[in-house]
Amino acid sequence: MKDQLLNPQQLQARQQELRQQYEAVSSKKLNLDLTRGKPSTEQLNLSDELDGILKGNYKCQDGSDARNYGGIMGIPEARKLAADYLQTIPARTMVGGNSSLQFMYQLVTSALYQGVRGAASAWSHEAAATGGKVKFLCPAPGYDRHFAICESLDIEMIPVAMNTDGPDMNQVEALLKADPLIKGIWCVPKYANPDGVVYSHNVVARMAQLGRIAGANFRIFWDNAYAEHHLVDNPPELANILALSEAAGTLDNVLVIGSTSKITHAGAGISFIATSEANLVSFADQLNIATIGPDKINQLRHVHFLKDMPTLRALMQRHREILQPKFDVLLNVLETGLGSRTINGKTLGNWTKPQGGYFVLFNTQSGLADAVVKLTAAAGVKLTPAGSTYPYRRDPANTNIRLAPSFPSLPEIEAAMQVFVLCVELATVERELGL
Ligand SMILES: Cc1ncc(COP(=O)(O)O)c(C=O)c1O
Structure with missing residues (x-):
């Protein structure tokens, strides 16, 4: 046939x-x-050593006790690991609980209702003032749970075409120029879910410029969930959006996100955010209302187990x-x-x-x-x-x-x-x- x-x-x-x-x-x-x-x-069995790895030693690098309250930014040694993983410095990282998706949900809700820099910057405030609706650009095909976050919060989603080297940046730039209520874009820049695309250097460089078009309150949700999850010997390189954004003066516009969900135990890993120090301070203030700190014992266990990038790789x-x-x-x-x-x-x-x-x-x-x-x-x-x-x-x-x-x-x-x-x-x- x-x-x-x-x-x-x-x-x-x-x-x-x-x-x-x-x-x-x-x-x-x-x-x-x-x-x-x-x-x-x-x-999952590959990481079973996590269980019991601390052998009763809960002391963190800074002398604090991982069993106690506090440490909203994450323990220093976990922030160092996250910084190496996301290619930045520890001061620009925050380490949280087991789900990066939860971080993304919290980042969106806090920007929507509380603002990225105080109440006046809240996306919902701006929408109410202009009678419009908050919108996100959604390169599609994309990750269904990103879209579910927007849908559940009544953020209008605008699909953007995906090319073989990433989202159609002409379309992205044109849409942003036309509508100041577009406040975010979802990106899975490496081995994208679901089409496996790796964003080209040119696409990442143009992404790093978007803050100049879209303004101070716009955020790129750079969900680098598969940063080290290769299936080939010479994996493609992803340009460093944090470095490019810093050079462009748009670091505040970028939120890089990751987790160990597909490195250690999917339901019991640790998650990361990397962005400007100012963004972290602002987000931590809001997060502190919801929690007195993350599970630092699990962060410490992960540092003991994963150690450094060569061990993780x-x-x-x-x-x-x-x-x-x-x-x-x-x-x-x-x-x-x-x-x-x-x-x-x-x-x-x-x-x-x-x-x-x-x-x-x-x-x-x-x-x-x-x-x-x-x-x-x-x-x-x-x-x-x-x-x-x-x-x-x-x-x-x-x-x-x-x-x-x-x-x-x-x-x-x-x-x-x-x-x-x-x-x-x-x-x-x-x-x-x-x-
Ligand atoms: C692109 C992407 N981001 C995030 C997640 C979920 O991450 P986490 O387990 O850290 O919440 C997944 C899981 O499939 C995913 O594909």
């Missing part, structure tokens, strides 16, 4: 063949899941050894099942081959993503809902499907992907037949 122009009878015959295969696979009552980018148990290599075969299986099934296939001259889809991160993005033919996701679900293979990679879950072309192979075992990925490939062809053939 390669590369053929099928007449209607042939297409019909193929559809019946595929339907039979589909019924057969559905009767197996599979229960497979390629939805969320969770580390596997084997990956060696651990990431071990993650890669577990993850890479999973991506290989996923990509092999796609290549074998769909690689050179066309139906009536049209390919059945295309997909990314990421150099790092946790995802493969598959694009069906236009208009078929939700049909494929429904078919696979009914056959016992759960995929992230179609549309979730776009603001308001509206994928205009209905083509994106995010595949996450990190959690299931190799045989499970193989089985799930066989079903996926079958469903892609079935949905395509049935549409071709007008069914």
